[in-house]
Every structure is written in C-alpha cells, then in structure tokens.
Amino acid sequence: MAKAAEAVIAQHIEERRFARGRFSLQLTGVAMMAPALLFLLAFVFVPMGYAVYLSLYQSTLYTPQPVFAGFANYAHLLAAPDFWQAASNTVWLAVGMMALSLPAALLLAVLLNQRIRGRAIFRAAVFGPYVIPLVSSGLIFSLLFATDGGPVNLALQRLGLSPVNWLGQGRTALLSVLILTAWQFTGYYAIIFLAGLQSVPTSLTEACQVDGGGRWQVFRHVTLRALGPSLFFAVVICLIQTFQTFDQVYVMTGGGPDGATTTFAYYIFEKGFQAFNIGESSAASVILILVLACLSYLQMRLSRRWVVEES
Amino acid sequence: MKRDRLWKSGALLALGLVATGCGAPAANGGGQAATGASRAAASSQPVTITFWYGVGTTLSQDIQQMVQEFNQTHPGIKVVATYQGSYSGGGEEQQKLLAAIKAGDPPTLAQIEVHAMPVFAASGQLLDLTHLMQSSSVDKPSNFLPGILVSTQYQGRYYAVPFNRSVPVLYYNKTLFAKAHIASPPSNWAQLAADAKKLTSGAGSNKIYGFEPLVDWWPWEYAVESGGGSILSADLKRATFDQPPALSILETEQSLVKQGYAKVETGPNYWDLMTQDFINGQVAMDIDSIGSAGTVTKGVGGKFQWGTALLPRGKTLAVPPGGGDLAIFKDATPAQQKAAWTFIQWWTSPKQSVKWSTETGYLPVQKADLNDPVYKSYLTQHPQYRTAIEELQYEHPSPASPAYLAALQPVQQALQGIFDEGKPVAATMHQAAEAADQNLG
Numbered sequence: 001m002a003k004a005a006e007a008v009i010a011q012h013i014e015e016r017r018f019a020r021g022r023f024s025l026q027l028t029g030v031a032m033m034a035p036a037l038l039f040l041l042a043f044v045f046v047p048m049g050y051a052v053y054l055s056l057y058q059s060t061l062y063t064p065q066p067v068f069a070g071f072a073n074y075a076h077l078l079a080a081p082d083f084w085q086a087a088s089n090t091v092w093l094a095v096g097m098m099a100l101s102l103p104a105a106l107l108l109a110v111l112l113n114q115r116i117r118g119r120a121i122f123r124a125a126v127f128g129p130y131v132i133p134l135v136s137s138g139l140i141f142s143l144l145f146a147t148d149g150g151p152v153n154l155a156l157q158r159l160g161l162s163p164v165n166w167l168g169q170g171r172t173a174l175l176s177v178l179i180l181t182a183w184q185f186t187g188y189y190a191i192i193f194l195a196g197l198q199s200v201p202t203s204l205t206e207a208c209q210v211d212g213g214g215r216w217q218v219f220r221h222v223t224l225r226a227l228g229p230s231l232f233f234a235v236v237i238c239l240i241q242t243f244q245t246f247d248q249v250y251v252m253t254g255g256g257p258d259g260a261t262t263t264f265a266y267y268i269f270e271k272g273f274q275a276f277n278i279g280e281s282s283a284a285s286v287i288l289i290l291v292l293a294c295l296s297y298l299q300m301r302l303s304r305r306w307v308v309e310e311s
Numbered sequence: 312m313k314r315d316r317l318w319k320s321g322a323l324l325a326l327g328l329v330a331t332g333c334g335a336p337a338a339n340g341g342g343q344a345a346t347g348a349s350r351a352a353a354s355s356q357p358v359t360i361t362f363w364y365g366v367g368t369t370l371s372q373d374i375q376q377m378v379q380e381f382n383q384t385h386p387g388i389k390v391v392a393t394y395q396g397s398y399s400g401g402g403e404e405q406q407k408l409l410a411a412i413k414a415g416d417p418p419t420l421a422q423i424e425v426h427a428m429p430v431f432a433a434s435g436q437l438l439d440l441t442h443l444m445q446s447s448s449v450d451k452p453s454n455f456l457p458g459i460l461v462s463t464q465y466q467g468r469y470y471a472v473p474f475n476r477s478v479p480v481l482y483y484n485k486t487l488f489a490k491a492h493i494a495s496p497p498s499n500w501a502q503l504a505a506d507a508k509k510l511t512s513g514a515g516s517n518k519i520y521g522f523e524p525l526v527d528w529w530p531w532e533y534a535v536e537s538g539g540g541s542i543l544s545a546d547l548k549r550a551t552f553d554q555p556p557a558l559s560i561l562e563t564e565q566s567l568v569k570q571g572y573a574k575v576e577t578g579p580n581y582w583d584l585m586t587q588d589f590i591n592g593q594v595a596m597d598i599d600s601i602g603s604a605g606t607v608t609k610g611v612g613g614k615f616q617w618g619t620a621l622l623p624r625g626k627t628l629a630v631p632p633g634g635g636d637l638a639i640f641k642d643a644t645p646a647q648q649k650a651a652w653t654f655i656q657w658w659t660s661p662k663q664s665v666k667w668s669t670e671t672g673y674l675p676v677q678k679a680d681l682n683d684p685v686y687k688s689y690l691t692q693h694p695q696y697r698t699a700i701e702e703l704q705y706e707h708p709s710p711a712s713p714a715y716l717a718a719l720q721p722v723q724q725a726l727q728g729i730f731d732e733g734k735p736v737a738a739t740m741h742q743a744a745e746a747a748d749q750n751l752g
Contacts, residue, residue, distance in 0.1 A: 060713070080749065081742075082721070142578065148516070168577025168731045254579040257727035258734070274401030275717035275750065276409060276430060 055283035060276050073283035085259050086267035093178055094242040101182040109193030130188040138251030141180040170260030173253050177261050180248050189234045196230030236299055264288050357389045358650040360419035365398025373670050381657055388650040398422050398635050412436050417640040420651045422474055425462035425632045426709050432465035433713035438639040440469045449656040454677050458706030462632040465711055471636035472655050473676040477602040478630050478702045479530050481622055486615035487595040496620035500563050503623045507572040510595035520574040523585050523594040524564040526730045528722045530598045532631035534560035536707055539626035547712040548751055550744035560625050561736050565729055577731045601699035605672045619698040629707035714751050721746035
C-alpha cells in the first residue's frame with residue numbers, strides 16, 4: 001500500500017519534472033523558430049490576410065478608397081469565362097504533368113538507381129534542368145519552338161512533315177508550355193523517387209526474390225509500395241508547382257493566343273497588374289489558395305491509409 | 312487618410328531597412344525618398360527630384376545623358392532618373408508606379424504610357440498642369456503640334472506633357488512595289504487588298520506576303536475608328552467595338568490572312584518578329600510604329616528601297632496616340648513640383664526636344680521644332696518621319712476611361728483568336744465586348 005503510494009508520488013514528480021522540462025524545451029523551440037516565423041509572418045501571413053481583406057473590396061488604382069463589396073468580386077470571377085478558361089488550362093497542365101512527368105521521373109529514378117558507370121554524371125544531368133531559372137529555359141524553348149527556323153520545326157521538315165506554329169495556336173501552345181514544364185521538373189521528381197528507392201529495405205526485396213518473384217514483381221509488390229510516401233510527396237509538390245505556373249507562360253506565350261495558355265497564377269497577375277483590378281485579383285488568389293488547400297487535404301486523407309499501412 | 316498613409320510609408324521604410332540588411336536592392340525607393348525630403352528641407356542643398364522612366368538600352372542612355380546635361384546647367388536642381396522596366400501597358404514601370412502610389416511614395420515625375428493616362432489621372436495622384444501650361448512660354452497648349460495633346464487631357468484638364476510620342480504608319484517595300492508595277496502605296500483598304508494580292512509571290516519558306524497585320528490593340532484602335540466605328544459608347548460605360556463599322560477593316564485583314572496574302576506573327580515577340588519580317592523582305596507592307604523606323608533603317612541597309620505612308624483610310628482616318636507623356640505627382644513638395652516643372656519645360660523646349668527626336672526617332676512635339684534647322688535637315692535625310700508628322704493632325708483620343716486598360720485585355724485576346732486561330736471576326740469581337748463591359752461597368 002505504502003509502496004504503491006510512493007510509486008504514485010514518484011511518478012507524479014517524474015511527470016511534473018518532465019512537464020517542466022518540456023515547457024522550457026518548448027520555449028527554446030519557439031525562440032529558435034522565432035526569426036523564421038517573424039519573416040513568415042511579415043512576408044507570407046500578413047500579405048495573405050491582406051489579400052483576403054482586399055478580395056472583399058472593390059479596389060482599383062483609380063478608386064483610391066476601396067469600397068466594401070462583399071462577395072461581388074468572387075461572384076464576378078465565377079461568372080467570367082476567362083476565369084474558367086484559366087482554371088481549365090491549369091487543370092490540363094496538372095493532368096499532363098501527372099501523366100508525363102511523374103512516370104518519366106520514376107523511370108529515370110529506377111535507371112539511376114542501377115549500378116551503372118558514370119552514375120553521378122547521369123544523376124547531375126537529370127537534375128540539371130531544375131537548377132536553370134525558369135525564365136531562361138522559357139527563352140530557350142521559345143527558340144526551340146519558333147515557327148521559322150526553330151530546331152523542332154527544322155527537324156519536322158527533315159522528316160517531311162509540315163512545320164507547326166507551336167506557340168501561335170491554342171492547343172500546341174499549351175502543349176509547348178507543358179513540355180517545358182515537364183523538362184524542367186522531371187529531374188526534381190526523379191531525385192525524390194531516387195531517395196525513396198534507396199530507402200527500400202533490401203531484406204524485403206531479397207525476401208521477395210527468394211519467394212520466386214521476378215524483377216517486375218519485386219518492383220510492383222515491394223519497391224512501388226515502399227515508395228508510397230515519396231510518390232505521395234511528389235504528387236502533392238507537382239500539383240502545387242503546376243498550379244503556380246507563371247514564369248514559363250510569361251516568357252513563352254504571354255498567356256496567349258486568345259488566353260489558351262493563361263494559367264491560374266498568370267490570370268491573377270493579369271487582373272492585378274495589367275488591368276489594375278486589385279480586388280478581383282485578390283479574390284482569385286484566395287480561390288487558388290482554397291483550391292490548393294482542398295487538394296492537399298484530400299490527398300492527405302486518401303493517402304494516409306495507404307502510406308501508413310506500408311510503413 | 313493622411314495618417315493611414317503615414318503609417319504605410321513607415322511600414323514600407325521599415326521593410327526597406329530589413330531588406331537592406333539582407334542586401335536586397337528593394338530598399339532604394341524608401342531610402343531615396345527619405346534623403347530627398349531631408350535635402351529639400353535644408354535650403355542650401357539642391358532640390359532633388361526623382362524621375363521614373365520605362366525605355367531601356369540606348370534610349371535609357373539618351374535620357375541619362377540629357378538628365379546629366381540638365382543637372383549641370385541647373386545647379387539648384389538634382390534630377391535622379393531611374394529606369395524602372397517597360398512603361399508599356401502592364402509593364403513593370405506601371406506596376407511599380409501602382410505599388411508606389413498605394414504605398415504613398417511615388418516619384419516626383421514619371422513617364423506614363425498614353426493609354427494609361429486616364430488611370431493615373433483618375434487616381435487623383437497627378438498634379439493638374441492646366442494653369443502651369445497656360446502660363447508657360449514653352450509649354451503653352453498652342454505651342455504644341457496639333458493633335459499631339461489628345462492623350463494628355465482628362466476631363467478637360469491637362470495632366471501631362473508629351474514626351475516620347477509615336478504613331479503607327481504604313482511601311483512599304485518600294486522595290487517589291489516596283490516589281491509588281493504598283494506606282495504608289497495604297498490610300499484605302501480596297502487598294503491595299505488589291506495590292507497585297509499582286510505583291511504576294513513564291514511559296515514555302517521563300518514566299519513573299521503582300522501584307523502583315525500587327526496582332527495588337529494599338530493598330531486595332533485605328534481599325535475600329537477609321538472603319539467608322541467607335542471603341543466605347545459616349546458615356547464610356549459600354550463597349551461598342553463589336554458593331555459592324557468597327558469590324559470592317561479587321562474583316563479585310565483577316566480575309567487577306569485566310570487567302571494567303573498576309574502573314575501573321577504570334578507569341579510574345581510578335582511585334583519584333585513582324586518588324587523583322589519587313590526587314591527580311593518577307594512582307595511588302597506592314598503597319599508598324601514610326602518608332603521602329605530606326606530599326607528598319609539599320610536592318611534593311613541597302614537591301615531594298617522602302618518608305619512610309621499614311622495609314623490607309625476606311626470610312627475615315629483616325630490615328631491613335633502612342634508612346635508616353637510626362638506627369639508630376641501631387642505628393643511631391645512644392646519645391647519639388649516647381650523643379651519638376653522646370654525640368655519638363657527644359658526637356659520640351661525646341662532645343663532639347665529636337666535633340667531627343669533626332670537621337671531617338673520619336674516625334675517632335677512642338678510647332679517650333681519643325682522650323683528648327685537641325686530638325687529640317689534631319690527630315691531631308693529621313694523622309695519617313697514626314698508621314699508620321701502629317702498623321703498627327705488625324706490623331707484621335709483613345710477612350711478616356713480609367714477602366715480602358717482592363718477593357719483592352721479581352722480585345723488583345725480576341726485579336727489573337729481572329730488572326731492566330733482564324734476565329735470569326737464578328738462573334739469573337741462580340742464576346743470580347745461582353746467581357747469588356749464587365750470591366751467597364
């Protein structure tokens with residue numbers, strides 16, 4: 001009885017000591033994060049809040065005092081065909097990146113994970129495009145896709161095909177932007193996958209081989225499953241990056257022709273800085289944030305089961 | 312309001328200080344303004360005024376050189392001129408001005424694109440120059456070339472003085488015209504269409520096209536108004552550019568493209584590419600800014616003979632203004648405003664204005680410029696500019712609505728639809744007009 005009471009007291013003391021320790025630990029943690037948090041606050045969260053505020057006002061350069069407008073900016077946007085065009089362009093880009101860039105990245109990662117000569121060089125080369133500023137690669141691809149004398153068209157003509165006005169037609173202009181974006185980011189996703197591949201336990205792959213699994217089966221049942229977290233991460237990052245597509249559009253097409261390559265982010269820029277409609281531009285940014293938040297949440301929900309189950 | 316602004320500029324300054332600590336160049340604006348204000352307070356120091364402009368490379372060098380000359384001859388004033396990126400519609404200079412106005416810290420004076428004048432005038436941030444101009448011996452309204460002041464007025468008041476002005480003109484390849492036995496450039500659209508057919512020859516990559524329309528809203532303004540249409544209703548609240556007369560010239564241009572008599576350039580560099588097509592002799596006629604004359608002169612060299620002509624008439628001839636004007640911001644101290652006005656008068660007086668025009672190819676702005684011996688000899692050497700000066704009398708103001716820039720966005724898209732993708736003119740422009748109405752209402 002007495003022993004039991006002692007034990008309870010001891011545990012209590014332990015708990016309190018631990019709690020105090022945790023509290024001071026927390027303080028240190030917060031103090032260490034403070035500089036970064038301060039910057040985030042000043043440059044991300046305050047402007048974010050201000051954007052939400054502005055989105056409720058009719059605010060342009062030529063109305064010096066913003067007028068409260070409720071959800072009029074949102075209603076206006078949702079009724080505007082060019083808003084939906086920008087949204088659909090962005091979705092198509094995202095679909096394209098999922099279908100083109102991620103599988104290509106996985107393939108590259110698997111290849112780069114083999115024991116091949118000059119592996120470091122290949123790895124650097126694959127990652128290379130990601131390091132180039134998007135504006136530069138945008139300029140390079142504009143030249144590649146030039147109608148007169150662009151290397152892509154010259155190659156087509158060599159093959160006896162007629163040249164294509166890549167950046168001058170809606171479909172091909174969006175395709176050109178997609179190709180550049182895939183070229184730019186595939187290496188980055190490949191590195192994510194490569195890191196994932198290297199953490200696949202060899203015990204599992206060997207076990208699978210012992211059980212008579214072939215290469216494909218090892219890949220499908222062990223590697224791919226163990227890659228779950230990396231895949232999930234890459235999909236989220238890919239979606240977010242695609243929804244922020246701006247630089248390449250600015251450089252290659254200016255959103256044209258006829259709005260065919262205007263992405264969500266470019267639309268926000270156009271509304272705000274070319275039409276000077278700050279209110280609607282802010283409303284569009286808020287919608288973009290909401291969409292991204294929803295997508296992230298949905299993916300987290302869907303993937304939690306899947307990812308946790310494996311690890 | 313005032314307190315609000317004080318707080319905002321204080322915050323900006325604080326941000327600027329933080330940014331300086333990180334070595335970011337963003338701090339320049341805040342820092343300069345602060346030193347400018349303290350200098351103005353100490354009366355022995357020269358008045359410092361800031362001047363933002365948006366023309367780069369050699370033009371920027373020309374401006375810096377003239378500013379230096381001004382500073383040397385005016386010991387009481389120090390002009391700090393800064394290139395801020397393109398001044399064109401939606402360009403970086405416009406964006407920075409917008410941000411500076413919102414932060415309550417605009418420059419003393421700035422170059423403003425002619426179509427953006429209503430936006431800035433309506434913002435209430437520009438100094439009303441009407442009295443200053445009327446009492447000036449240099450910049451009296453009657454001293455300017457007729458037509459050139461159309462863009463500087465807003466609701467009957469003057470808010471700017473012409474700075475670097477241009478107009479679109481018809482460029483034609485005289486050598487190709489002679490080959491096709493055409494004696495003179497077309498003066499109306501029926502002639503232009505007929506000439507374009509005669510001038511088109513060859514096939515494949517060696518094909519020479521008769522004409523090339525510029526897929527841009529600037530010559531589109533000319534097309535709408537010269538066809539007998541109007542861009543906006545008289546009260547500026549509704550788009551009227553989808554009415555039949557406004558479409559007639561566009562229809563002609565599109566049919567030339569569809570029949571293979573006209574070439575079209577697309578993508579973000581469409582303008583440079585079109586100028587280049589003319590220089591390469593790939594097109595016999597195009598509608599380009601007189602500001603491109605220097606590039607064309609250099610590019611063509613002795614390859615062929617070329618000239619400029621008045622834009623072909625539709626029902627009438629209406630020429631849109633182009634380029635930029637100079638405006639002073641209200642926020643400046645009285646001493647700074649006075650110094651800025653001195654600077655503007657110096658720049659627009661015939662001596663400097665002629666120097667600027669002959670160096671850059673922008674239009675002269677004052678009547679007296681045309682009698683200046685230097686300019687006269689320049690015109691005999693560069694007869695292409697005569698057309699542009701002659702066109703000034705047909706200058707027609709663009710709609711003076713602060714929402715006009717926003718309304719032009721769907722127009723630019725529609726033009727791309729019509730020329731790049733061959734969409735029907737009437738339906739496409741009707742859609743654009745509906746979108747423009749949304750921005751105007």
